[in-house]
Amino acid sequence: MNKCHLSITFCSVLVLISLSMLNVAQAAGTPLYWQRVEQAQPDNKALADSKKLVKEHKDVDIIERTRIRPFHKQPAYAELSSNAFCMNCHLPIPHTKNLRSRTFLNMHTNYIACESCHFRPEDVNLDYRWFNFETQQIQPASSQLFKVIKPKDAEQKKAFTERNPLIKITPFFNQMPAILFKDSIQPKALLQQWNDGDLQQRTEVRAKIHVPLEPKGPKCIACHDADEQQFNLEQLGASPQQIKAISLHRIPLFFSRYKEKDQKIRIIDVLR
Amino acid sequence: MVFIKHREFIQLSRIQYVRSILTILLCFCTISIVIAEQRKPDPDGCLTCHSLPGLQWIDEDGMWRVASINKDHYFSSLHGSVPCRDCHRKITDYPHKVENGYVDCSESCHVEEPSEGEAFTHQPMFDEFQKSVHGDGWYKDFAGGNRLKELDESKLPSCRYCHDNALYIAPEKAEVFKEAFVHTDMECGKCHVGEVWMTQMGGHILRRFIGNRMNKNDSNDICLDCHNDPDYLKDIELEDPETKEKYKPDSRWLHAGESYLRMLHSRLLVVGVEDGASCIDCHAPDGLHHKILRDEDEQATTHPDNLTETCSASGCHGYAKLDENNKFTLTDMHDVDLLSMTLLTKTELKESVESTWSKLSILIVPIILIMAIGSLIWAFTGKNRGLIMAILGGEHFQVYMAGKKPSVKKRPKTVAESRRSGSQSSETKPRRKRNTDLAQNTNDKGIASKQSEVKQSVKVSGNNTSTANDSTPVDTTSLTGQQESDNE
Numbered sequence: 053m054n055k056c057h058l059s060i061t062f063c064s065v066l067v068l069i070s071l072s073m074l075n076v077a078q079a080a081g082t083p084l085y086w087q088r089v090e091q092a093q094p095d096n097k098a099l100a101d102s103k104k105l106v107k108e109h110k111d112v113d114i115i116e117r118t119r120i121r122p123f124h125k126q127p128a129y130a131e132l133s134s135n136a137f138c139m140n141c142h143l144p145i146p147h148t149k150n151l152r153s154r155t156f157l158n159m160h161t162n163y164i165a166c167e168s169c170h171f172r173p174e175d176v177n178l179d180y181r182w183f184n185f186e187t188q189q190i191q192p193a194s195s196q197l198f199k200v201i202k203p204k205d206a207e208q209k210k211a212f213t214e215r216n217p218l219i220k221i222t223p224f225f226n227q228m229p230a231i232l233f234k235d236s237i238q239p240k241a242l243l244q245q246w247n248d249g250d251l252q253q254r255t256e257v258r259a260k261i262h263v264p265l266e267p268k269g270p271k272c273i274a275c276h277d278a279d280e281q282q283f284n285l286e287q288l289g290a291s292p293q294q295i296k297a298i299s300l301h302r303i304p305l306f307f308s309r310y311k312e313k314d315q316k317i318r319i320i321d322v323l324r
Numbered sequence: 325m326v327f328i329k330h331r332e333f334i335q336l337s338r339i340q341y342v343r344s345i346l347t348i349l350l351c352f353c354t355i356s357i358v359i360a361e362q363r364k365p366d367p368d369g370c371l372t373c374h375s376l377p378g379l380q381w382i383d384e385d386g387m388w389r390v391a392s393i394n395k396d397h398y399f400s401s402l403h404g405s406v407p408c409r410d411c412h413r414k415i416t417d418y419p420h421k422v423e424n425g426y427v428d429c430s431e432s433c434h435v436e437e438p439s440e441g442e443a444f445t446h447q448p449m450f451d452e453f454q455k456s457v458h459g460d461g462w463y464k465d466f467a468g469g470n471r472l473k474e475l476d477e478s479k480l481p482s483c484r485y486c487h488d489n490a491l492y493i494a495p496e497k498a499e500v501f502k503e504a505f506v507h508t509d510m511e512c513g514k515c516h517v518g519e520v521w522m523t524q525m526g527g528h529i530l531r532r533f534i535g536n537r538m539n540k541n542d543s544n545d546i547c548l549d550c551h552n553d554p555d556y557l558k559d560i561e562l563e564d565p566e567t568k569e570k571y572k573p574d575s576r577w578l579h580a581g582e583s584y585l586r587m588l589h590s591r592l593l594v595v596g597v598e599d600g601a602s603c604i605d606c607h608a609p610d611g612l613h614h615k616i617l618r619d620e621d622e623q624a625t626t627h628p629d630n631l632t633e634t635c636s637a638s639g640c641h642g643y644a645k646l647d648e649n650n651k652f653t654l655t656d657m658h659d660v661d662l663l664s665m666t667l668l669t670k671t672e673l674k675e676s677v678e679s680t681w682s683k684l685s686i687l688i689v690p691i692i693l694i695m696a697i698g699s700l701i702w703a704f705t706g707k708n709r710g711l712i713m714a715i716l717g718g719e720h721f722q723v724y725m726a727g728k729k730p731s732v733k734k735r736p737k738t739v740a741e742s743r744r745s746g747s748q749s750s751e752t753k754p755r756r757k758r759n760t761d762l763a764q765n766t767n768d769k770g771i772a773s774k775q776s777e778v779k780q781s782v783k784v785s786g787n788n789t790s791t792a793n794d795s796t797p798v799d800t801t802s803l804t805g806q807q808e809s810d811n812e
Contacts, residue, residue, distance in 0.1 A: 074746065086502045112382065112386040113386050114386050114387075114388055115386050115387045115388060115472070116388050118387070118471045118472060118475065119475055119556075120471040120474060120475060120484060120485050121389065121483070121488055122468055122471075122488070123466070123468075123484050123488050123489050124394070124488075125394045125397040125398070125401070125486075125488070125489060126390045126392055126393065127378075127392050127393075127394045140567040143382055145380050145381055145382050145388070147381065148381055148382055148383075151419045152418070152419045154381045155379040155380060155381050155391050156373075156379065158378065158379070158380050159376060159377075159378035159379050159380070160383055190770070202396070215731050218377075246530055258774065263528075298396060302372055303372065303373060303376075306418075316417035316418065316419065317417060317418055318416055318418075319368055319369055319370060319415070319416060319417060319418050320368055320369055320416075321517060321699045322369045322372050322373070322418075323369040323372070
C-alpha cells in the first residue's frame, strides 16, 4: 500500500511539475501585453469610460490630398500603414485631441511603438530594442535609426538612406516583443467578438484591451533628460552627439514650461 | 587765461559732443546695416519646430495635415528671405489660434524691393486679379486647414490654388544661373559695384531673365488643371459681364482645354517648340498676366475686335493685320467639333440636342427606322427573300467569293420543268435553286439566256468550249456546270 501511495504521489507530482512547466513555456511564448489582457478585470469606471467612447466613436475617411496643394513644400515623411495591433482600430496618425502635443506625439510614432509609451507595467522591467514592424525582425542598434542628418555632399548622398519609419523602439520581455501585431493569433477571437458584437460586447472588449495600458504616455522629460531616461539610448545605438541632442533638445525644454492645460507661451521663448 | 581755457574747454566739449553724436549715429547706421544684412530668415524661431519631419495629425474633417516644412526648400524658395511672421502676422504664441495664422496675399511685405527700397507687395498683381474673371476667388484667410472649405465655397481659383512656394531657381536652371551670375558679376560689375548689387540686384535681375520659374508649359499646366477638367467645371455658373445674368457654360467653354490641346498652338509646346502659344499668350499677354477677361468683354484680348492685335503680337501672326487676311481671326481656337462625343458630359449631351444636327435627326432617325424595319419584314416574309439575303452577303458571297459549295434548297417547279418532267419518273426531284438564284442575283436575263446558249454550244462542239466563248458568261457557265455535276 505504501509503495502504491508513494508511486501515485510521485506520478502526480511529476504530472504537476510538467503541467506547470508547460504553462511557463506557454507564457514564455505569449507576449506580455496579451498575458495582461487575459488577466484584465475591467472595473465599473473602465467599463463606463469604454462605453462612452465606443458610443461616441465615428469612422473617419482620411483625406490624404486635396485639389489645393499645401503652399509650403513638406518633407515626404509619413507612415500611413503599420502592422501594429493598435492600428486595428486607431488611426495611423493616432494623436488627434491635444492641440499642444498631438503633432509632436505623432512625430514620435515614427520612432517609437505605441506600447513603449502606453504599456508600462510596474512589476516587470522591460527591455527596449529597435524592431522592424514590416519584417517583424529585431533591427541591430545603429545611429542611423535615430534622426538622420541630411547629406551635404555627393559622397554623403551616396551612403545616405532614408530611415524606415516602420522600425521603432519596442518593448521586449523574455527576449521577445511584449506587444501584439495585426496578424497575431492570440487576439483573433477577441477581434471577432468586437466585429460581431453589440454595444455591450464591444464595450467589454475595448475595456479589456485597454486595462493594461496607460491612457497618457510619459512626459517629454522622461526621455529628453540628461540624468534619467526611459530608454538606454547608448544601447539603442545613438552616438554621443545624438544622445546630447536628444537630452538637451530645445523643444522638450520649451514644453517643460507649460504648467497649465490651456497655457500659451510666446514662441520666441523657444530660442531662449 | 582761465577764461581762454574755459572757452577752449567749451569749444572742445562742443566738438566732442558733436563728434560723439556723430559717432553714435555712425555706429547706429553701421549696426543697422549689419543687422539688415544679417537678417535671419527665422527670427521668431518658428522653424525650430516646423522644420522637424513628421509633424502631422488628422483633423476633424479627416484631412491629413502636415505641419512640417522642408527647411532647405523654404530657404531656397521665392519666400526664402521672408520670415514666417511677415505672412502669418498674428501668430505669437504656441499653441496657435488657427485664425491667427491666416495669410492675406494682398498685404505688403517687410521685404524691400531692391531697386527702390520700397516694401514689396503683391498689390499690383492683386489689382489685376480682382478685375479678372477669377477675381472673386480667395486671396486672403489662407491656412492649411481651410483648403476644403475654400474648395467648397468657390470654384474660382485662389492665389494658392495656382501658386505654391516654388524654388527661387528651378533645379534644371541652376547651372545656367550660376554661370550667368559669374559672367554678370564680371561684366556688369565693372559699373555696378557693391554688395547690394551682388547680393540683391544681380540675382534678382538674373532670375527674371534666366531663372524665371514658369515656361509656357508650366503656366499651361496651371490653367489646364481646371480648364481641362469638365467634370470639375460642370456645376459652375457663368455671369454675363453686362446683364450680370447667371447661366450654365456651353460645351465650348467646358472643353476649352481639350480643344486647345488639339490645336497647333499647344501641339508645338508639347513637342518643345516655344513658338506655340500658351493660354496666357492669348488671354493675358500684358501686364502681370493675371487680367484674364471674358471674350465678350471689350477689353479682353480675345474679344473679336481685338483678335487682330492679339494674334499679330509678339511676332506670331503679323499678317493677320493685312486687309486681305481679315478672315484669319475667324478661326475658332476652341472648336468643340474637334472633340469626340464621348467626351461630352450629360449636360452637354442635353445641350447638343439643340444643335442643327440634332434637329435634323428628328427627321432622319424615324425615316431610317422605318426603312430598316421595312427591310427586315421584307427579308423574312417577302417573296424576294433570296435577293435580300444575297445582298446581305450570305450564300452569294460564300459561293462566288469564298468558293464554298452552295446549299441545296427545294424550289417549286417551273412550268417548263413540269413539262420536261412529265416524261420522267414522278420520283425525280426538282433541281437546285442556285441557277435561278444566279439569274435573279445578277438580275440579268441576258446572262441567263447566254448561259443556255453556251450550254447548247458545249453539247455541239464537245471539248471546244473555251475558244467559242471567252467571256464572263462562259466562265460562269463552266463553273456552274462543274458545280452542278459536283452536286449531282
